Amino acid sequence: QYNCEKRQEVKHISARIINGNEALPKHWPWVVAIYDSNDTLVCGGALIHEEYVITAAHCFVNQDAHEFSVLLGTTLRTNSSQCNNTPKDCNIQKKTTRKTEVPSKEDEEYHKASETQVICVGVESICTPIQNTCCLFMKDIAVVKLKTKVNYTDYIQPIGLPKNCEDPPASSTSYSVGWGRIFEYYD
Template sequence: MVSVLVLAACFGLILFASDAFGFNFQNCGRTPIAPQLEVEDRILGGSDAVPGSWPWQAAIHTYGHVCGGALITDQHVITAAHCTFSVSVLDVMVHFGTHTREERDEGEMWVPADEVCTHPNYGIHENQLWVNDIAIIKLSKKINFTNMIQPVCLPFDHEELPGNSTMYVTGWGVTGAQIDDRKSARLKQVQTRSYTNKDCDEEFLITVPDVVLCGGHHHGSSCYVSPAA
């Protein structure tokens, strides 16, 4: 199984060039521990992920808050701009190889951030959608890959995700319909599908800009429109 991290916003073409990071992407997106992908993952809240089955999953810690991210090289993590906006790099710690949010896991690793690059055009679009919600974190050191820690793949330049593609969202976010519901203690996965922006416009009666990836599912999903990150 090869997984690709889908990005609908980026800092120009540099993000998609393998030599931009000086990193070989040939072995990206491969997990030694197979995920268990079920139809039931479509429900709100999804299901518990198999420990280690999403080895690029990172937890971004800032001021006690936890955001999700994905390891893209041995020294770079991609995450959402709303997780790093107005945050000092000295307060950013990245956690790898973990499954349970509040417990220690064997093989986990903590690495401080060295640089944080937040998209300069991150903000609210005219239709109240957050756009360019993307940031890159450079780690203070290169990390060694293990069965529990692996990089995900990036798409090629000008590569577009077809509509109705199966996607998975992973993280430790709230599993209920309300924002103040309790966050999951274990890593969760939920299945969703991609919409073309045209289909998204018609489905939700809004105008979705090109820098936003639209996804959802008739059976439920994490959210129906997601700023790309």
């Protein structure tokens, strides 16, 4: 049984996205990476059920659901070549062997232990609100149905959602997780 209300392990957390910290396996087991058919990371998302992911609608503008796949069980910016399962239901056509991000020496063994946890699942369908106004970002949400259900592990778990649509207390802490830049660029 997994506790979807709490992260499983926490090593370090940054207060900022820019200059943030690398997330380690098990820190955010509901975070998924959404890839297109060219094996390119398009967006992040959150696993909300064994076959559903919630993400941003703008990730799929004018795209067919079958052009996307979801990678679960890793916090590294990786690709389908790292999938441990046979990705027969994966929608990635072009498999690449580019290197993943290199973890610090301190975390190297931790990442090696989690490499076998990465799985790839194809997208069956995408549900987005009708975008009938110019206020796209007010409706920038999508529910993605996976082709197959995933099994929960220490590395793959659903995010805990509030019961009865309750707002969190104003004093609660929020976190932002994703594969954005962890340092600032200057021209």
